Amino acid sequence: MKLHEFQAKGRFAAAGLAVPRGIVAKKPKQVGKAFKKLGSPLAVVKAQIHAGGRGKAGGVKLVRSAEEAEGVAKALLGKPLVTPQNAPEGTVVRQVLVEEGLPILKEYYAAVLLDRRAEAPVLMVSAEGGMDIEEVAATRPHAILREVIDPVAGLYDFQARRLVYQLGVPADLVRGFTSVLKGLAQVFQRDDASLVEVNPLVTTTDGRVVCLDGKMTLDDNALFRHKDLQALRDESEEDPTELKARAAGLSYVKLDGNIGCLVNGAGLAMATMDIIKLEGGEPANFLDVGGSASAEQVKTAFSIILEDPNVKGILVNIFGGIMRCDIVAQGVVEATRALGLQVPLVVRLHGSNMEEGRKILADSGLEITAAKDMGDAARKIVKAVS
Amino acid sequence: MSILVDKSTRVITQGITGEYGKLHTLACRDYGTKIVGGVTPGRGGTDVSGIPVFDTVSAAVAKTRANTTMIFVPAPFAADAVQEAAEAGIELIVCITEGIPALDEARMKRAVTAAGARMIGPNCPGIISPREKAKVGIMPGFIHRPGGIGVVSRSGTLTYEAVWQLSSRRLGQSTCIGIGGDPVIGTTHIDALKLFQEDPATDAILMIGEIGGTAEEEAAAFVRDHVTKPVVGFVAGRTAPPGKRMGHAGAIIAGGKGTAAEKMAAMRDAGILVAESPADLGATMVEALARGPRRRKVVAKPAAKKSAAKKSAAKKGVAKKAAARKPAAKKSAKKASAKKAAKRVAGGRKK
Numbered sequence: 001m002k003l004h005e006f007q008a009k010g011r012f013a014a015a016g017l018a019v020p021r022g023i024v025a026k027k028p029k030q031v032g033k034a035f036k037k038l039g040s041p042l043a044v045v046k047a048q049i050h051a052g053g054r055g056k057a058g059g060v061k062l063v064r065s066a067e068e069a070e071g072v073a074k075a076l077l078g079k080p081l082v083t084p085q086n087a088p089e090g091t092v093v094r095q096v097l098v099e100e101g102l103p104i105l106k107e108y109y110a111a112v113l114l115d116r117r118a119e120a121p122v123l124m125v126s127a128e129g130g131m132d133i134e135e136v137a138a139t140r141p142h143a144i145l146r147e148v149i150d151p152v153a154g155l156y157d158f159q160a161r162r163l164v165y166q167l168g169v170p171a172d173l174v175r176g177f178t179s180v181l182k183g184l185a186q187v188f189q190r191d192d193a194s195l196v197e198v199n200p201l202v203t204t205t206d207g208r209v210v211c212l213d214g215k216m217t218l219d220d221n222a223l224f225r226h227k228d229l230q231a232l233r234d235e236s237e238e239d240p241t242e243l244k245a246r247a248a249g250l251s252y253v254k255l256d257g258n259i260g261c262l263v264n265g266a267g268l269a270m271a272t273m274d275i276i277k278l279e280g281g282e283p284a285n286f287l288d289v290g291g292s293a294s295a296e297q298v299k300t301a302f303s304i305i306l307e308d309p310n311v312k313g314i315l316v317n318i319f320g321g322i323m324r325c326d327i328v329a330q331g332v333v334e335a336t337r338a339l340g341l342q343v344p345l346v347v348r349l350h351g352s353n354m355e356e357g358r359k360i361l362a363d364s365g366l367e368i369t370a371a372k373d374m375g376d377a378a379r380k381i382v383k384a385v386s
Numbered sequence: 387m388s389i390l391v392d393k394s395t396r397v398i399t400q401g402i403t404g405e406y407g408k409l410h411t412l413a414c415r416d417y418g419t420k421i422v423g424g425v426t427p428g429r430g431g432t433d434v435s436g437i438p439v440f441d442t443v444s445a446a447v448a449k450t451r452a453n454t455t456m457i458f459v460p461a462p463f464a465a466d467a468v469q470e471a472a473e474a475g476i477e478l479i480v481c482i483t484e485g486i487p488a489l490d491e492a493r494m495k496r497a498v499t500a501a502g503a504r505m506i507g508p509n510c511p512g513i514i515s516p517r518e519k520a521k522v523g524i525m526p527g528f529i530h531r532p533g534g535i536g537v538v539s540r541s542g543t544l545t546y547e548a549v550w551q552l553s554s555r556r557l558g559q560s561t562c563i564g565i566g567g568d569p570v571i572g573t574t575h576i577d578a579l580k581l582f583q584e585d586p587a588t589d590a591i592l593m594i595g596e597i598g599g600t601a602e603e604e605a606a607a608f609v610r611d612h613v614t615k616p617v618v619g620f621v622a623g624r625t626a627p628p629g630k631r632m633g634h635a636g637a638i639i640a641g642g643k644g645t646a647a648e649k650m651a652a653m654r655d656a657g658i659l660v661a662e663s664p665a666d667l668g669a670t671m672v673e674a675l676a677r678g679p680r681r682r683k684v685v686a687k688p689a690a691k692k693s694a695a696k697k698s699a700a701k702k703g704v705a706k707k708a709a710a711r712k713p714a715a716k717k718s719a720k721k722a723s724a725k726k727a728a729k730r731v732a733g734g735r736k737k
Binding site: 085114116117119120121134137151152189192194219221222224225251253255263264265266267268269270271272273274275276277278283286288291292319320321322350351352373374375378 | 406409410461462485486487488489490492493495496511524525526529539540541542543544545546547550567569570594596597599600601620622623624625626627629630631632633634635636637641642646662663664665666
């Protein structure tokens with residue numbers, strides 16, 4: 001689950017980290033007022049959307065008067081912002097963050113994320129802040145410094161100090177910088193984040209270390225123990241179909257093709273998408289009904305797949321282990337009837353109770369094409385939609 | 387023979403009184419697994435279909451001499467359950483539970499390693515050794531048959547698909563391990579490859595990966611340097627879009643890294659026979675067996691002394707050499723040894 005910049009900064013501030021003074025606004029008028037309230041000769045208006053790359057897309061603007069602030073807000077609010085990282089149609093800006101300008105001395109980069117190879121969180125810093133960090137990583141990997149964080153004890157003081165000295169932070173800012181790095185590691189652990197990123201983290205001419213930007217992603221698996229953070233979810237940023245699927249306990253990702261897929265298990269679901277492509281078709285979605293789906297869930301899965309108007313055919317690929325093929329078949333038949341399915345349907349069932357399952361499909365009197373294996377299923381559905 | 391679990395494996399189930407815990411524990415017992423007990427705090431002294439239940443893992447171990455546990459405890463409490471098992475001296479911890487927070491997984495891994503135990507999973511189907519009638523997991527037992535193929539995979543149902551393709555070609559399995567699809571896991575591809583290479587009952591290896599992370603690339607490098615048995619590879623998710631999590635927490639292409647194309651290329655470079663289609667897993671294994679052993683084992687000693695830079699240069703050389711050697715090896719070894727190997731694997735090993 002992603003947080004907005006202002007929400008991430010709220011988490012930082014709650015951990016005692018310095019962030020610029022700022023006000024969130026949803027209307028251009030409020031933006032003008034916010035500028036006056038901040039009382040800073042220079043302010044910045046920042047579009048609050050989940051996608052990165054906002055600066056390059058024109059979603060972050062410096063303003064010097066309330067009128068200018070209002071003008072920028074008018075241009076941003078209610079309109080889609082297309083960044084290098086979001087969908088081609090962009091994301092509609094629903095709110096902006098107005099922040100005071102700061103006298104910046106130098107920009108740094110800091111992030112905490114889970115490193116799969118280290119099997120632990122790592123703190124990454126760089127003196128090349130404000131840049132595209134992936135580019136820095138690709139071209140000058142030595143410019144990124146790392147410390148592995150003990151998942152039990154957290155980041156040790158000496159680790160934070162080591163990074164700060166390696167970065168060459170001015171002597172009078174060493175203490176402040178060290179405590180910011182420790183704070184970021186604490187935010188990551190306390191909130192069960194999967195990413196905390198500050199780019200840039202700045203030092204100011206008046207001797208402060210401030211998180212000028214903030215990006216946070218939370219571990220969905222850990223939200224059960226963070227009731228307060230659940231309220232920060234902005235569903236308007238998410239695909240409505242994906243939301244509906246999640247509510248039903250299904251894992252769904254929309255793709256660009258025209259063959260809907262209903263599969264049990266994430267690996268088999270990906271493999272099913274792959275084989276459709278290999279046979280010359282294009283998958284319309286990833287959909288994992290899980291290991292123990294009920295007939296009702298199968299029905300929901302069908303309705304979710306059919307919400308996509310591009311879907312011209314559906315492939316069901318079930319390898320029953322825990323899941324019994326007869327139950328899946330029952331769900332398929334019920335869904336086909338209830339939804340008045342108009343597109344070709346190819347079903348491949350294998351595993352527990354597969355004979356019973358196949359019989360249910362054959363006896364249903366519905367136009368369901370049975371397939372004997374994955375390859376056969378993919379060929380049949382690709383042929384049916386072409 | 388097999389790896390990690392066999393006839394002598396003594397298994398307890400943590401979370402045995404839950405719906406799934408009970409269902410799968412009984413399925414494992416029906417398959418032939420030595421289920422010696424279960425643990426559910428507060429239910430000590432009761433039993434589940436004749437299987438004694440204990441309040442703590444320590445009590446279960448003291449009474450039953452269990453050396454393996456299968457964990458079905460719900461995600462919020464799973465990390466604690468794993469730690470409890472590790473501290474109680476359990477040697478093999480098979481964690482089926484899915485949806486465990488990543489930081490908990492990192493803590494679990496440290497605790498298991500510190501205790502000198504081994505973990506499989508979490509978020510995995512478990513492990514099965516068909517000839518040994520040992521099943522510690524949720525896979526359907528009936529699709530397996532005894533034989534000489536070692537299977538290691540990040541997936542659940544895709545592993546069943548692979549096993550079925552093998553079994554229907556009369557290619558039995560020595561042991562199948564589902565290592566799980568999460569970012570932090572106990573037993574890795576490399577751990578499993580090492581065990582299969584050393585296992586005399588394993589003749590060839592099927593390795594199934596997924597998008598995300600670099601575990602497949604590292605495993606491919608390990609195969610190149612240390613595995614002589616034929617290896618077949620597959621990577622699911624070549625059509626997955628970047629930045630989207632494909633069901634498994636670990637299956638995500640992040641920052642352009644972790645694509646199926648990269649992983650398959652790394653496998654090919656290492657001399658692994660890659661199945662292009664998930665429908666060809668069994669057929670590709672038949673082909674790999676016909677080709678025979680990958681090549682002679684690389685002697686590890688001189689390589690260890692080389693500097694890092696030299697090593698990588700040497701590796702490239704070795705890879706080239708191996709590639710050059712392949713056609714010749716094919717000619718000479720193909721008919722005799724390949725036929726024999728295929729026959730051996732197909733028939734399974736009779737006792």
